[in-house]
Amino acid sequence: MTHDAGAGSPSPLRAGFLGGGFMGQVHSRAARAARAVLAGVASSSPASAERAAATLGFERAYSSAADLLADDTIDVVHVVTPNSSHVEHALAAIEAGKHVICEKPLATSTADATRLADAAAAAGVTATVPFVYRFHPMVREARARVAAGETGRLLSVQGSYLQDWLLAPSDDNWRVDAATGGPSRAFADIGSHLCDLLEFVTGDRISRVQALKRTVFADRATSHAITTEDLVAVLVETRGGAIGTLLVSQVAPGRKNRLHLELSGAAETIGFDQEEPETLWLGRRTRSQSLRRNTDELSADAARLSVLPPGHPLGYQDAFNAFVADSYAAVRGGEPDGLPTFDDGLRAATLTDAVLASAGSGSWIDT
Structure with missing residues (x-):
């Protein structure tokens, strides 16, 4: 799904976000540092998505998670919603062919976490969790x-x-x-x-x-x-x-x-x-x-x-930036250690x- 800008240089990954709270802020800084395009955000309501888009600098706000996932121009989805919704959103992103970065806990039970790990493996997508x-x-x-x-x-x-x-x-x-x-x-x-x-x-x-x-x-x-x-x-x-x-x-x-x-x-x-x-x-x-x-x-x-x-000094945001950069490198076919x-x-x-x-x-x- 990643796009090629020509001349041997891949175009920036386009990142979509589900959720725009505190962790959305941290993730968006890291995505920007990794030279991704902040393509869009969906949140708990259209109004909340509009606020997050304006605050965090996304290109657009989507009225729902389904609308964002239907956008074929989005390469990678960051799931930064409340814990109980991680399975629903991450699974939908995988089924839409997106690469996924899902906040932890990945799921609120071993059974649901197994479903997600199996789905990501079967789809062949990059799927990471920020143990930063x-x-x-x-x-x-x-x-x-x-x-x-x-x-x-x-x-x-x-x-x-x-x-x-x-x-x-x-x-x-x-x-x-x-x-x-x-x-x-x-x-x-x-x-x-x-x-x-x-x-x-x-x-x-x-x-x-x-x-x-x-x-x-x-x-x-x-x-x-x-x-x-x-x-x-x-x-x-x-x-x-x-x-x-x-x-x-x-x-x-x-x-x-x-x-x-x-x-x-x-x-x-x-x-x-x-x-x-x-x-x-x-x-x-x-x-x-x-x-x-x-x-x-x-x-x-x-x-x-x-x-x-x-x-x-290097700190928490630097560690988070490195995690997202390595996740994006894996999206492009790399195999970063750890x-x-x-x-x-x-x-x-x-x-x-x-x-x-x-x-x-x-x-x-x-x-």
């Missing part, structure tokens, strides 16, 4: 160090993803509603990032989990009888035999978006903090150190993503269902 923390250069450096054996055999994992945006009972959002956001909130929304990063960096997989979850506020400003969790604690064991603890909370005072992962091997510990993404902490029995991003000292994959010189696909979205759904099952039963659940 993979795209920090120092995360790629951590991954390269583990793969090279610098850490030795992985022994233990400590991880947390902490926020405070739902700290007060007056704080409210559509995500707290299970009908709209899905049966899991904190874990599906941010715990999925933590688990994806753990498995991506280590090359190991979580083999079983035991979880506790809490809903701190059953009632909020306009939401009542809330069942989705505010925080969850998870014991994990990996297939390689490491054990660990993960804490996920949206009610941790002072923590805005703190994803922290610490991997302890027999020879070295590697620590990464998303709020300080320019640095890895390397813990050794002697001579522990902070390793700052310096392109000349990085692995090839980390250096590829290090698009600014050392001392010029690109998170619908299979990774399915993996996150599997882990989420296991965490909910464990929290409900009190038992270990295999993943």
Whole structure:
């Protein structure tokens, strides 16, 4: 479906968006940075689509998702709608022959995520999920160090993803509603990032989990009888035999978006903090150190993503830009390393269902 501008230069991809909220803003900046044309947007209503088009700079607003998907000039569709609608929209985009970037959680159940992963594979389209923390250069450096054996055999994992945006009972959002956001909130929304990063960096997989979850506020400003969790604690064991603890909370005072992962091997510990993404902490029995991003000292994959010189900090939007750029490269036939696909979205759904099952039963659940 991609178009050719002639003279050996492909024309820019034309991106259509379903949804125009906060994540629509982040995605649109990344699409623009990747030199895509912001072709159009559909939202919850024609009026909302018109506002999003004017605010974000789309060529036009569509009256419905169906109208946007019927436009044969659109190459790739970004699905940035509420969680419960991801399956409907992503499946329709695939059936329309579009490439798809779908916000996470890919789906609110393993069964639906499987449907989407299977549909994308059968259609042969590029279908990706923004596990964007993979795209920090120092995360790629951590991954390269583990793969090279610098850490030795992985022994233990400590991880947390902490926020405070739902700290007060007056704080409210559509995500707290299970009908709209899905049966899991904190874990599906941010715990999925933590688990994806753990498995991506280590090359190991979580083999079983035991979880506790809490809903701190059953009632909020306009939401009542809330069942989705505010925080969850998870014991994990990996297939390689490491054990660990993960804490996920949206009610941790002072923590805005703190994803922290610490991997302890027999020879070295590697620590990464998303709020300080320019640095890895390397813990050794002697001579522990902070390793700052310096392109000349990085692995090839980390250096590829290090698009600014050392001392010029790269952050969340830069990571998101790199994810979208790699997704678009895959649309054009490339095979970027580490690109998170619908299979990774399915993996996150599997882990989420296991965490909910464990929290409900009190038992270990295999993943």
